[in-house]
Amino acid sequence: MARSHTVDLSGLLAGSRQRILIDDEVALEPFEDISFVGPVSVHLEVQATDGLLHLVGEAAGTVGAACVGCLEEVERPMVVAIDERINPHVGREDDPFGEGNVLLGGRLDIADLAQQVLLGALPMRMRCSEECRGLCGLCGTNKNSGACSCETGDKRGELKMENPSQQDA
Ligand SMILES: [Zn+2]
Ligand SMILES: [Zn+2]
Structure with a gap:
């Protein structure tokens, strides 16, 4: 795991007033059904104000997930603004699910951070388009790519093929 994309903020935590600029590109592991297509770029300014770390900037990347209608892979470019105040005194040990868990041992x-920001901004249900027609409930054909035989009203042909004995009786 080459996850060495951390930035030492111990100076800020010790009271420095300086502004730290971060310009990084990180490759993110898939999260549940969500994948990240290519690296995510992060631009960030970090300052300590009033005992909190103030993070301002943006994360940009392309997120991939299956359309909830037709299950086709959808890729969505995203640019998400970051404007967060993190309490550095709440660490991973104290609150493993809190926002402070992007800090570990004085390092950001x-x-x-990029993963939390992008996943947090992602719609719960991604669709390939507003007009996605989904899959046919009978044969599973992706209806975006054309009508299947269930839809064309060609019922006679289907009956003959599927139930020849019933028709004879
Ligand atoms: Zn779809
Ligand atoms: Zn069908």
Whole structure:
């Protein structure tokens, strides 16, 4: 795991007033059904204000997931603004699910931050388009790519093929 994209913020945590600029590209592991297509770029300014770390910038990347209608892979480019205040005194040990978990030992984990930001902005249900017609409930054909025989009204042909004995009786 080459997840060495961390930035030392111990100076800020010790009270430095300086502004730290971060420009990084990170490759993110897939998260559940969500994949990241290509690296995610992160531009960030970090400052300590009032005992909190103030992160301002953006994360940009392309997210891939299956369309909830037709299950085709959808790729969606995303640019998400970051404007977060992190309490550096709440660490991973105290609150493993809190926003502070992007900090570990005075270092900011860029990949963790980028992942949280992009996943947080992602719609719950991705669709390939507003007009996605989904899959046919009978034969599973992707209806975006054309009508299947279930839809064309060609019922006689289907009956003959599927139930020849019933028709004879
Ligand atoms: Zn779709
Ligand atoms: Zn069908």
